Amino acid sequence: MEMKAQEATATERGAQQYLGFVLGEDAFGIDILRVQEIRGWEPVRALPETSAHVKGVLDLRGTIVPIVDLRIRFGAVDPVYEPTTVIVIAVVEAGAAGRQLVGMVVDAVTGVIDATEAEIKSPPAMVGGVSSQYLRGMVSQGEQMTVLLDVDRIFSEEEWARLDSLA
Template sequence: MTDTATATNPAEYLAFTLGREEYGIDIQKVSEIRNYENPTRLASAPDFVKGVINLRGTIVPIVDMRIRFALGTPEYGPFTVVIILNIGNRTVGMVVDAVSDVTTLAPEQIKPAPDLGSTLNTEHIVGLGTVDERMLILVDIDRMMSSEEMGLVERMAA
């Protein structure tokens, strides 16, 4: 069973923005939200890995989601935050432009991601959540962070 909304149970998603788009991740994966601070850069790390921070004695890799999703050059402002995630047995931080709220979505509010062929990689997208006129791109953060190209979290057993 997944952590997203099941056939009868609603699920809560933390909504955040990257550019003009709004995304959502399962709130159960979120440990905390912190102000952005410059991480310590690691040599030969991929561009989207900004570096690491020391979080109460734990070294946490920081992923910039704008770079990861190829959404242009990131700008770090007063609303830029790091969402600290617990994925598998690892702690990972992701930089986003802003966090807006926690949204509850019932299963009928989540539509499958459209198949856009090779135009867009939808492998890490759970679906599209709709609330009134608002649309959230729901990201399977477990699958994304444990993907081979990210290499941050060991793949979890199915």
């Protein structure tokens, strides 16, 4: 009941919801409407001749989904796969490839973040090793600063074409 009341309050304020997660010590979020599912970490089918951040592919009920480790994408070296490590399956606009599913490996999911447009601030040029080109903005909630990612801009057209060829 409390969750429904929280959703109603967020909607009444005109807030959007974001799935919160952590990469290392930094808090991030993506538009919750893009999230299809969250899966526990499981080894994926590795593919030859791919970038280090492309971990491989996963068969998701008959759909082949490329799996990308956001920690490596944003500069982490040798991330550890803990029991809290999950794969966030999201729908992205992948340039010429159109709407695609992509799995993003994150350290842990933290919950749902409500933020109005007025609460979302422009990011600096670089946040936690992540270029502002990938960002939607930043939002503060108490002591916590959360970086909102734009999942459609995490990869270039060339990278999307390469990922699409894997699926």
